[in-house]
Amino acid sequence: MSSVETLLHVGDAARGKLWAEQLPTLVPDLSVRQWPDIGDPADIRYLAAWTLPPGLIDTLPGLRFAMSIGAGVDQLDVATIPPNLPLLRMTEGTLVDGMVEYVTMAVLMLHRDMPHYLAEQRAGLWSPRRHVAAADRHVGVMGMGMLGGAVLERLAGFGFALSGWSRSPKDMPGVHCHAGMAALPAFLAGLDILICLLPLTPETRGLLAAPVFRTLPAGAALINAGRGGHLIASDLLAALDSGHLSAAILDVTDPEPLPADHPFWHHRRVLLTPHVASRTDPASAARFVAEAIFSDRAGLPLPGRVDRSAGY
Ligand code: NAP
Numbered sequence: 001m002s003s004v005e006t007l008l009h010v011g012d013a014a015r016g017k018l019w020a021e022q023l024p025t026l027v028p029d030l031s032v033r034q035w036p037d038i039g040d041p042a043d044i045r046y047l048a049a050w051t052l053p054p055g056l057i058d059t060l061p062g063l064r065f066a067m068s069i070g071a072g073v074d075q076l077d078v079a080t081i082p083p084n085l086p087l088l089r090m091t092e093g094t095l096v097d098g099m100v101e102y103v104t105m106a107v108l109m110l111h112r113d114m115p116h117y118l119a120e121q122r123a124g125l126w127s128p129r130r131h132v133a134a135a136d137r138h139v140g141v142m143g144m145g146m147l148g149g150a151v152l153e154r155l156a157g158f159g160f161a162l163s164g165w166s167r168s169p170k171d172m173p174g175v176h177c178h179a180g181m182a183a184l185p186a187f188l189a190g191l192d193i194l195i196c197l198l199p200l201t202p203e204t205r206g207l208l209a210a211p212v213f214r215t216l217p218a219g220a221a222l223i224n225a226g227r228g229g230h231l232i233a234s235d236l237l238a239a240l241d242s243g244h245l246s247a248a249i250l251d252v253t254d255p256e257p258l259p260a261d262h263p264f265w266h267h268r269r270v271l272l273t274p275h276v277a278s279r280t281d282p283a284s285a286a287r288f289v290a291e292a293i294f295s296d297r298a299g300l301p302l303p304g305r306v307d308r309s310a311g312y
């Protein structure tokens, strides 16, 4: 019986259709199937998904790697993926460009007091605030990886004072770098705008909570474009309602979407977007998948490989 090397796509049918057309032109002899139409499970070599149907991986004996179709992998429930199966994440450039755009927009909105002016407009009020120069705004990014690093590079062009926080020490020109949990208070202490671009791991889950908010100076604002699980919503609401934090721009929530009665929907100091900060472009993602398959076939290091011990 002949076997056809197959990529199984789990997720958006439009992307699956595009990949079924494009990938075989990029990777000779590859077939693409859309979950749940998996054909012979023994043919599936590659799996690309946003979330995984429980138990699916265990039914695929010939799998060479599993890939997240996003930059993050937490939503795949990483603990259910066999430790020896390579796990990849999408690291193609359109994801980075989208995040840089979104965070730049959010920082500029906060820097120029837009949450305040939007609320004033709705109330029919005309009340200009004192202008603050970018050099006098201190912006800090939690997570200095593919996305956080690119965001810091772009924000430098506006002249903001910049800090970054990561797990391992970094050296980035023009950025005051902090590493490790012990350095978190020093990182937070002088910030006007805190941006979360961390992966969701056991260490980072629930990190955006009262102790972090208390350490930020009065009037600071938050941008969360990491994961909803980073944030303790009740602690943010308390910090906003007390006036200690001035505003929050949230692209991610837990759950997504929020229930209709969640206070974030109508809070005057909260701006919500529906997890759209950055999305993979299906065509460039197809090229990334093709590169991963070529690397696998050639026995080369796989792109976007997740460090299973770190969880990201
Ligand atoms: P990445 O390249 O893996 O970078 C992660 C950064 O976080 C690294 O600098 C890492 O430190 C740091 N970090 C991890 N654990 C930490 C800890 N316990 N303490 C301090 N720093 C820690 O990830 P990325 O590609 O930039 O993506 C980050 C996250 O953004 C994704 O995991 C995903 O959740 C989110 N995301 C959201 C959207 C959206 O549309 N909202 C889109 C894409 C991605 P080291 O450098 O020392 O390893």
Ligand code: GLV
Residues within 6 Å of the ligand: 069, 070, 071, 072, 073, 095, 278
């Ligand atoms: C989106 O949230 C991603 O992880 O790419």
